[in-house]
Each structure stands twice: as C-alpha cells, then as structure tokens.
Amino acid sequence: MKDPAKVVNDVLSSLLSVLGEKPAALHEPCFAGNEWSYIKECLDSNFVSSVGNFVNRFENDLAAYTGARYAVAVVNGTAALHVALNLAKVQAQDEVLLPALTFVATANAVSYCGAVPHFVDSEFGTLGIDVPRLRDYLTTITELHDGVCVNKQTGRVIRALLPMHTFGHLGDIDGLLALANDFKLALIEDAAEALGSTYCGRHAGTFGQSGTLSFNGNKTITTGGGGAILTNDPELASKAKHITTTAKLPHAWEYRHDQIAYNYRMPNLNAALGCAQLEQLDGFLASKRALHKAYAQAFEDVSGVELFVEPPGGKSNYWLQALVLQPKWASSRDVILAATNSLGLMTRPVWTLMQDMPHFACCPRMELSGALALSERIINIPSSAGLLREAL
Amino acid sequence: MKDPAKVVNDVLSSLLSVLGEKPAALHEPCFAGNEWSYIKECLDSNFVSSVGNFVNRFENDLAAYTGARYAVAVVNGTAALHVALNLAKVQAQDEVLLPALTFVATANAVSYCGAVPHFVDSEFGTLGIDVPRLRDYLTTITELHDGVCVNKQTGRVIRALLPMHTFGHLGDIDGLLALANDFKLALIEDAAEALGSTYCGRHAGTFGQSGTLSFNGNKTITTGGGGAILTNDPELASKAKHITTTAKLPHAWEYRHDQIAYNYRMPNLNAALGCAQLEQLDGFLASKRALHKAYAQAFEDVSGVELFVEPPGGKSNYWLQALVLQPKWASSRDVILAATNSLGLMTRPVWTLMQDMPHFACCPRMELSGALALSERIINIPSSAGLLREAL
Numbered sequence: 001m002k003d004p005a006k007v008v009n010d011v012l013s014s015l016l017s018v019l020g021e022k023p024a025a026l027h028e029p030c031f032a033g034n035e036w037s038y039i040k041e042c043l044d045s046n047f048v049s050s051v052g053n054f055v056n057r058f059e060n061d062l063a064a065y066t067g068a069r070y071a072v073a074v075v076n077g078t079a080a081l082h083v084a085l086n087l088a089k090v091q092a093q094d095e096v097l098l099p100a101l102t103f104v105a106t107a108n109a110v111s112y113c114g115a116v117p118h119f120v121d122s123e124f125g126t127l128g129i130d131v132p133r134l135r136d137y138l139t140t141i142t143e144l145h146d147g148v149c150v151n152k153q154t155g156r157v158i159r160a161l162l163p164m165h166t167f168g169h170l171g172d173i174d175g176l177l178a179l180a181n182d183f184k185l186a187l188i189e190d191a192a193e194a195l196g197s198t199y200c201g202r203h204a205g206t207f208g209q210s211g212t213l214s215f216n217g218n219k220t221i222t223t224g225g226g227g228a229i230l231t232n233d234p235e236l237a238s239k240a241k242h243i244t245t246t247a248k249l250p251h252a253w254e255y256r257h258d259q260i261a262y263n264y265r266m267p268n269l270n271a272a273l274g275c276a277q278l279e280q281l282d283g284f285l286a287s288k289r290a291l292h293k294a295y296a297q298a299f300e301d302v303s304g305v306e307l308f309v310e311p312p313g314g315k316s317n318y319w320l321q322a323l324v325l326q327p328k329w330a331s332s333r334d335v336i337l338a339a340t341n342s343l344g345l346m347t348r349p350v351w352t353l354m355q356d357m358p359h360f361a362c363c364p365r366m367e368l369s370g371a372l373a374l375s376e377r378i379i380n381i382p383s384s385a386g387l388l389r390e391a392l
Numbered sequence: 393m394k395d396p397a398k399v400v401n402d403v404l405s406s407l408l409s410v411l412g413e414k415p416a417a418l419h420e421p422c423f424a425g426n427e428w429s430y431i432k433e434c435l436d437s438n439f440v441s442s443v444g445n446f447v448n449r450f451e452n453d454l455a456a457y458t459g460a461r462y463a464v465a466v467v468n469g470t471a472a473l474h475v476a477l478n479l480a481k482v483q484a485q486d487e488v489l490l491p492a493l494t495f496v497a498t499a500n501a502v503s504y505c506g507a508v509p510h511f512v513d514s515e516f517g518t519l520g521i522d523v524p525r526l527r528d529y530l531t532t533i534t535e536l537h538d539g540v541c542v543n544k545q546t547g548r549v550i551r552a553l554l555p556m557h558t559f560g561h562l563g564d565i566d567g568l569l570a571l572a573n574d575f576k577l578a579l580i581e582d583a584a585e586a587l588g589s590t591y592c593g594r595h596a597g598t599f600g601q602s603g604t605l606s607f608n609g610n611k612t613i614t615t616g617g618g619g620a621i622l623t624n625d626p627e628l629a630s631k632a633k634h635i636t637t638t639a640k641l642p643h644a645w646e647y648r649h650d651q652i653a654y655n656y657r658m659p660n661l662n663a664a665l666g667c668a669q670l671e672q673l674d675g676f677l678a679s680k681r682a683l684h685k686a687y688a689q690a691f692e693d694v695s696g697v698e699l700f701v702e703p704p705g706g707k708s709n710y711w712l713q714a715l716v717l718q719p720k721w722a723s724s725r726d727v728i729l730a731a732t733n734s735l736g737l738m739t740r741p742v743w744t745l746m747q748d749m750p751h752f753a754c755c756p757r758m759e760l761s762g763a764l765a766l767s768e769r770i771i772n773i774p775s776s777a778g779l780l781r782e783a784l
Binding site for chain 2: 028040048050076112246257260262263269341350352356
C-alpha cells in the first residue's frame with residue numbers, strides 16, 4: 001500500500017508542475033478587455049446606479065449567450081435564487097428539495113421565503129443530485145394531493161426542486177426534468193457556478209422554470225457582485241423585473257408600488273464590468289479547459305487521486321477543478337490542504353454539508369451517504385482562467 | 393384671491409430664474425474627484441468583489457465622517473435597514489413604528505423580517521414623525537409587559553421605532569429618544585437621505601441603536617448601489633458584519649456558517665467609487681446649500697408656496713429641496729408637476745403614503761392627517777449638487 005506521505009507529495013509536485021512556484025489563488029478574475037472603457041463610459045454618462053444602458057445591454061448579452069429568452073440582472077446570485085423561488089410561488093412552510101452538498105446561499109434563499117430546505121443526496125458521476133435515489137425517496141415519502149406534492153412525514157407541500165451545478169458540471173438533467181414533472185415540482189437550476197456550461201448543447205439554467213447565475217468575484221466572469229435570473233417565460237421575466245425594482249408602477253412622477261418587493265437591481269456600474277467580461281467568456285472557457293488538460297496530464301500517473309472530468313453529454317466550464325481522493329486516502333485530505341495552502345497554492349475542500357450547520361440541523365433530509373463521501377474526498381485546486389495565460 | 397394659473401407661472405418662472413432653460417434632473421451624481429483613479433486601482437488589484445481594501449477604507453472613512461464608532465457597508469439602503477432591524481431582534485409578528493410618509497423601502501424591510509409596519513403621522517415643522525401625537529397614541533394603545541411594549545389592540549409586541557429623515561432634515565431627535573426610552577423601543581434611524589446632516593453637531597444615524605445610509609444613484613453621494621449601517625455598539629457592529637457576509641466562520645479553507653444570513657456585503661468596486669465620492673461630500677453640501685439659498689431668493693416673493701427650510705437645531709444636507717404649497721393651492725400640485733416636467737425640469741410629489749399601497753393597506757396606523765396634508769402639498773424640485781457649479 002502507498003505511503004500517505006507519498007500521496008501528499010505526489011499531489012504537491014503535480015500541482016507545482018502545472019502552476020510553477022508562484023502563488024495561485026483558487027479563482028481570481030481576469031480584466032483584459034473593455035472593462036476600463038465601459039466603466040469610464042458609465043461614469044461619464046452619470047448613470048452608475050439602477051438605471052442605465054449597461055444593465056439592459058448586459059441582460060440582452062446574457063440572454064443571447066445562454067439562449068434564454070430573458071435575463072434579469074440582480075445584485076448577486078443569492079438575490080437571484082430568492083427571486084426565482086418567489087417566481088415559483090414558494091411560500092412560508094413549503095419545502096424545497098436541494099442538495100446537501102452546495103454553497104450555503106442555496107439553502108439561505110429558501111429560508112428567506114420562510115420555507116424549509118429539504119436536503120437530498122449527491123453522487124460521484126456528476127457531483128449533482130442522485131436522481132434515482134431521490135426518485136425512490138420521493139416515491140416513499142410523498143403523495144400528490146390535487147396536483148401538489150405533499151411530504152407525508154411533515155405534512156408540508158414540496159414546491160420546488162433546486163439542483164445546483166457543482167463546479168460548473170451539469171448533473172442528470174433528463175432525470176431531474178422527469179422527476180420535476182412526475183412529482184409536480186417547479187425546477188429551478190442554481191447555475192451560479194455554471195456560466196458557459198452546456199448539456200446537449202443547451203446552456204445551464206435554461207432547462208427548468210428558471211435558472212440563476214452568479215458573477216461574484218470568484219466566478220468565471222465577475223461584475224464585482226452580481227447575479228441574474230434566466231427564464232423563457234415572458235410572464236416570469238416581467239415579474240422578476242418588477243419585484244427586483246421595488247414593484248414600482250410606471251409613472252412620470254408618482255411613487256406607487258403594488259406588492260412587497262426588493263431592491264435587487266444590478267447597478268449600471270457593475271453591469272458595465274459585466275458587459276466587458278462577457279465579451280471575453282469564450283476565451284476564459286478555452287483557458288480553463290486548457291488548464292484542465294494540463295492538470296489531467298500532471299495527475300495521470302498519480303495513484304490515489306483522480307481529477308474530476310465533466311460528465312458525459314455535457315460540456316463544463318470547469319469553474320473549479322476538483323481532485324477526488326480514493327476512499328482510503330480521505331484521511332490525507334487535510335494534510336494536502338495544509339501543505340498546498342502553506343505554499344501559497346490555494347486549495348479547499350467542498351463546503352460543509354448543509355445539515356451540519358446549526359441553523360439547518362433540524363431540516364428534513366434523505367440519507368446522505370453520497371454527499372458525505374464526496375465532502376470527505378474532494379479537494380478544489382487553483383482554477384483561474386489566467387493561470388496558463390502565458391502558455392496559450 | 394390669487395389665480396391658480398398665476399401660482400403655476402410663478403413657480404415655473406422662479407425655477408427658471410435659478411436653473412436657466414436647460415433640463416435639470418431631480419438629483420444626479422457628480423464625479424469630479426478620484427472616482428476614476430480609485431476604480432482603476434481596484435481593477436488593477438483584481439479585487440473588485442466582496443473582499444478588498446476599498447470596502448474597509450470606505451467603512452473607516454464613513455465612521456470618521458459621521459462620528460459613528462462603526463460603519464458596515466452593504467449593497468444598498470434597503471439591505472442596511474433589513475440588517476438594522478435584525479440587530480434590534482425584530483422578529484415575525486412584531487410591530488415596528490415608522491412614518492406613513494416615507495419611501496417604500498422602510499416598510500419593505502420590516503416585512504422582510506416577517507414583522508408588521510405600524511404607520512405613524514408626520515408634521516410640517518420637520519417633515520418627520522409627529523412626536524407629541526405619537527406619544528399620546530402610544531399612551532392610549534400600548535402597555536408595558538416585563539419591559540416590552542405591547543399593542544393592546546393587536547396583542548403584538550412593538551419592538552422598534554424607525555423614523556426616516558425626510559429629504560435630509562432631522563426631525564425631533566430629543567423627542568424620539570425620549571419616546572424610545574419611555575416605551576422601551578429600539579430606535580433605528582433611517583438616514584438614507586441624510587448623509588451630511590446633523591443635529592446639535594451630531595451626525596444623522598448616530599442617535600439610536602443604529603442608523604442606516606443609502607448611496608443609491610440619486611443620493612448626495614453614490615456608490616452605484618450601496619448602503620451602510622452605523623452603530624456605536626461593538627457587538628452590533630460585529631454582528632452586522634457577520635450576517636452581511638453569510639455568517640461564515642473564519643477558517644483558512646473551511647466553508648462553515650453558523651446562522652441564516654445574507655450576501656449583503658458591498659463590492660470593492662462600488663466602495664472604490666464611494667471613497668472618491670466621500671472625499672467630495674463637503675463640497676457637495678456647500679453647493680446644495682448655495683442652491684437652497686438661490687431658491688430661497690427666487691421664491692421669496694412668490695405667494696402660495698414656501699421653500700422648506702431646515703428645522704432649528706439641525707443642519708440639513710438639503711438632499712431634496714421641497715416646496716410646500718399652501719392648502720388652498722394643493723389642487724394645483726399636479727398642474728405644476730406636469731408643467732415643470734414637460735419643460736425638462738424634473739419635479740415630483742412625495743411618495744404615495746404607505747397605507748395607500750395594497751400590500752400595506754391592512755397594517756395598523758394612527759390617524760394620519762399630517763402625512764396626508766404633506767403628501768398633497770409637497771413638490772420636490774431639482775436638487776443636484778452640480779446645478780450651480782458654474783456659480784460657485
């Protein structure tokens with residue numbers, strides 16, 4: 001059997017062979033296009049806030065890029081999720097199904113609606129929801145009442161299914177669509193990590209009722225802080241715009257609003273950055289794919305650890321590159337994290353599972369052995385588009 | 393008696409005498425300082441998002457400027473209100489007292505907590521809460537139970553008092569503090585409009601448990617979108633920082649969070665703009681005061697309408713200049729609005745009162761004759777700091 005110290009050394013030397021000796025962030029942005037001139041144009045126009053040409057342009061550019069009929073730009077991915085749940089009429093005391101293996105925003109957004117996150121398992125093939133096991137679980141614990149899915153154990157309505165495309169990889173989309181259809185759930189894709197990822201040629205976030213994107217600083221493109229809701233439904237798009245702009249009714253001077261709503265509109269300043277970033281997205285994706293190839297080569301002969309490869313049928317943006325340790329080396333995870341981070345090579349494990357946080361400890365859940373195993377064995381490694389810039 | 397058409401003409405010609413024939417926005421920003429170089433520095437540093445030097449600097453600059461011990465920068469003024477209510481432990485089914493005469497964000501933020509806005513009246517001297525009438529009202533409808541203020545009519549706890557400093561004018565601060573103390577209410581100042589305003593030399597937003605600011609594009613300074621929470625309490629400041637950054641626990645690589653929280657942190661890009669704007673605030677305030685003086689002169693001899701003047705004891709930022717029509721000319725308000733806007737001179741009435749919107753129609757309220765009279769008689773006129781730039 002391999003020496004644990006050898007696994008650590010192998011991972012380190014493979015990383016160094018790709019990245020060189022200089023420090024590397026986990027994911028940092030790259031500003032090499034029109035960022036500068038668009039922001040200057042924005043300042044010169046005096047429109048930096050919730051009204052302005054760049055917000056509309058960014059929304060149009062996003063729709064064109066993703067193929068969604070509509071995109072609505074908001075302050076961040078969390079706000080986008082909150083709005084998407086609102087569009088699906090998720091209300092207090094409803095339940096929403098989402099992976100235990102996700103960033104906390106997915107579950108927080110459900111809480112903002114007064115609804116209850118219901119955690120489901122993930123699997124190794126896609127890092128996404130384990131659809132066959134979820135189907136068995138729902139068959140056991142739910143029944144349809146007048147076309148509404150009711151959790152027999154809690155008595156609550158399960159309103160929506162909210163998969164998250166982990167590290168940009170699209171999960172079992174066909175399985176999720178069938179599940180949503182059979183159990184009468186609104187399908188909302190948390191595509192925060194998946195801008196540029198497709199499945200069967202179709203962009204992430206366009207399969208369900210709506211999808212959400214994030215443009216946080218650590219994402220494939222950034223607007224400083226930002227997010228968007230994608231949908232093909234004109235009524236939902238119009239509602240999304242309305243409730244993200246305080247539900248103000250159009251009028252030359254009156255300030256009248258017709259429902260409780262949010263100040264979630266993306267500022268024009270941030271959209272200007274977004275327009276410039278989006279122009280470079282294809283280049284970023286090519287760089288990230290090249291980085292994946294370099295890692296694949298470097299880790300080819302390292303036993304005990306595998307570089308995660310996009311699932312069949314999809315094309316991933318490879319937002320975060322991930323190593324998956326073999327079970328017997330899971331206990332070396334923290335040693336590898338410590339060794340790499342101490343050298344300035346930023347690495348991290350996946351997020352703490354949702355049910356392991358105090359505020360979600362009492363939420364309903366299915367058996368989560370897949371998510372647990374993944375959380376013990378995943379290590380994310382430096383993934384910025386700019387890392388191999390010189391090499392391209 | 394004066395001819396209604398004469399009032400309209402007098403207002404128009406007075407406005408034109410100050411503003412000239414060119415169009416004038418109600419309030420637009422002025423970028424004449426280091427905006428450009430700070431944003432360039434921000435892009436060059438690659439830190440545009442939720443981490444970065446400008447966010448910390450903007451918070452320090454705000455604290456220094458306002459005299460608050462702590463400032464926490466967030467995505468907008470609405471988020472700041474939501475957080476401030478959270479700090480005051482406002483919870484579902486509590487009531488919060490706030491003026492019916494305010495922008496909808498004040499009431500929306502209360503709803504985000506699941507709490508119920510309770511609308512109170514405003515008065516002509518300060519455009520703020522009518523403190524003596526509110527005291528009488530609370531004496532009648534509330535009683536203290538174990539140091540908690542209970543609304544005898546609804547059975548709900550009244551947790552907080554949330555005055556809003558209309559157009560930047562500080563209301564009866566001493567009266568509000570006494571009221572909060574006597575009725576055991578947390579005092580939160582919605583100072584969204586009041587950056588640069590003081591009362592007895594002390595800055596708006598620093599009198600109660602916490603105060604909130606807004607840096608929306610139409611405010612005295614702007615960050616594109618942005619806001620801040622001010623407080624003198626170290627524990628509240630630390631909690632504000634924690635819940636605006638997803639309640640993540642500090643760790644080199646772990647993602648663990650300990651409560652339901654928000655993605656409300658101001659991006660570094662927006663803070664860079666804010667740092668440059670704050671450097672110019674004193675100049676903006678001087679320009680706005682000069683504009684007030686020019687309007688005062690122009691409207692001095694116009695009968696039927698008065699230019700609102702800062703209440704005694706305070707120094708206002710004169711965020712929005714306001715005309716108050718005499719009661720008999722209230723019916724001319726919309727004619728004046730139409731005539732001025734059609735000339736490109738942007739004017740507007742005050743916001744639709746909160747209880748007149750469908751989603752707040754059933755909220756508890758005191759008798760609101762002051763707010764109603766104000767809403768019929770106020771007209772805001774062009775107020776940008778840049779309007780008299782040539783003249784200074």
